[in-house]
Amino acid sequence: MSEKGIDYLRNKLNAHKIRVDMRYKQYAMQHTEQMVGITIPPEIRRRYRSVIGWCAKGVDSLADRLVFREFENDDFEVNEIFKVNNPDVFFDSVVLSALIASCSFVYISKGVDDEPRLQVVGAGDATGVIDPITGLLTEGYAVLERDENGVATLEAHFLPGQTNYYYKDKNIEDISFSHNFPHPLLVPVIHRPDEARPFGRSRISRAGMYFQRYAKRTLERADITAEFYSFPQKYVTGLSNDAEPMESWKATVSSMLQFTKDDDGDKPILGQFTTSSMSPFTEQLRTAAAGFAGEMGLTLDDLGFVSDNPSSVEAIKASHENLRLAGRKAQRSLGSGLLNVAYIAACLRDDFPYTRSQFINTTPMWEPLFEADANTLTLVGDGVIKINQAIPGYIDGKAIRNLTGLKGANANG
Template sequence: MTEKGIEYLRKKLVEHSSRVTMRYAQYSMKYRDAVVGMTIPENIRRRYNSILGWCAKGVDSLADRLVFREFENDDFKVEEIFNANNPDVFFDSVVLSSLIASCSFVYISKVENELPRLQVIEANNATGIIDPITGLLTEGYAVLERDDYGNPSLEAHFTSDATYFYYKNQPEKDLLIENVTGHPLLVPVIHRPDAVRPFGRSRITRSGMYYQRYAKRTMERADITAEFYSFPQKYIVGLSSDAEPMDSWKATVASMLQFSKDEDGDKPQLGQFTTPSMSPFTEQLRTAAAGFAGETGLTLDDLGFVSDNPSSVEAMKASHESLRLAGRKAQRSLGAGLLNVAFLAACLRDDFQYERRQFVKTKPKWEPLFEADASMLALVGDGAIKLNQAVEGYIDANTLQDLIGVKGAN
């Protein structure tokens, strides 16, 4: 396949990085939505700018449940490579970055006489040309370092036979390192890829961002309305033109006001405008929460609308059925990417070009999405006994660990 070249990949990264940066801003609750509305002036709306973390909740609710356990049938001993690369942080970083930006990249490097090193690179700093059959890149590009102004200071161009490093304004330090694996040492880990979107889909969807923006606008309007709700507007009719101007703040907070009759014996009449109700805003916020919960597979409890009755594990699993299915899909797609990382890391460690089909028996294993409670343990135990009575040895310790996430003594 003809190489596209580093200039093409630079343009591709610039084209797509803005979407990734926007989703990271949504996740970190720093994204400023465009001002929408006809009745509230922009300068007042800015004073009541609301912040909502529903998009972050939608990502974390799934990311926290995706806990990588091990590689089953690890014939090539790839587990030692991951154990040497701070696995508690590495796997969580890969999963979180993939859910936010639809994919993340793992840069594999090696220092002489050491195990390969694995570095997670977010999607707004890396891109490439993907092979839709294997999920590996045919050519890759990554920004490894940026200066204080966000401009690339160290770039890497990954090909099947070498990795090229380019230093900004320091061409004498440019470096070439040969690649013995036969594939670029930049591996994508993709969340929910398909034929239309080979680099996957983000957990922060357009629909989810809309519902969060709708809820933020509702909260801003509620905050502004609360000012009038706390201090209702009053009026005076029939006040003499010769009367001294009244301090509006004093008229609002004073417990007693005195008005005397004028020379004709007339007296002013006091009144108060109808206080706006806060109930419509509560209903609007709940409607937005219901839409966001349906989009992300959460419940209203997850978004702060707490119900009276606590839920058991079985009830939680039933109410989070969409979240469970999304988690199973994420385990399959992310597991394929991690297996590709293991494949290339083993090739680099052994300085040998293995064939990818040799790794088909190696399977990524994940912890159950929902932890088992006492009732579930009892139900699974009874079921295992009955199944083993019907078919001897059908349920073993490994199967039980996959079901309940508890490792036995042996």
């Protein structure tokens, strides 16, 4: 495959950065929606800007359940590489970034004692040309440092066997780093890739953003309506033309008003306009929540609409079936990317061009998506006894750990 060049990759990153930055703003609850509507003036709507964290909830509800355990059948001791690279932060950062922006990148370099150093680079700062067979890059580009204005001060162009570094400061000489295996030192970790979208799909979908935007508009309208609901408009008819004008604020908050008859003996009539009900907004907000929950595989309880009866763990699992399936899919796709990271890091550590096929037996292992409670442990225990009675030794401690997440006292893994 011919080399695309750093200019091509710069333009590719700029084309996708807007989309990535917008989803990060959605996650951080900093995205400002375009004001729409035909009844509320824009200057009034600006005063009642609403903020909802449903997109962040949709991402975190899955990211918090994706807990990487280790690599099984670790013939090349890649677990040691991750142990010295702050794994508690590294894996969570990779998973969260991939769920928000559809993919994340891991930049691999040599650190202290020539040990591989792993650095997570977001999709807004890296891109590349992907090999659809292996999921590795054939050529990559990343912005490794930016100044306070967001301008790139250090760029890296990743090629098979070589990495070129470019500094914005012309007083610093550009450098190159060579290695002896035919893959770049930038590895993508992709969430839900397919043929049409090789760099995956974001957890923050267009439908999810629509339902959140719909809910924000509903809250803004409800907030403005609440002003009239709190202080309903009143009116007086039949006042004499000679009567003194009434101060509107006094008429609103005063506990006692006095009106006298005029010379003809007529008296004014007091009235109050019917106040708007808040119920339609509650129903609208619940409709938006139901749509968002269906899109993300959540329940209304997850979005704050608490039900009267608390659910058991089994009931929670049943109601989160779509979330469980999304988690399984994410484990498969992200696990493949993490295995590629382990492969490239092992090649760099050992200074040896291993082949990708040598790592086919190394398997990424994840903790169960749902933690087991006492009832689940009882059911699993009864099932294991019956299965092992029928087929002795069919289920061992490793299988039970994969089911429940519990590590036995004598387990080595």
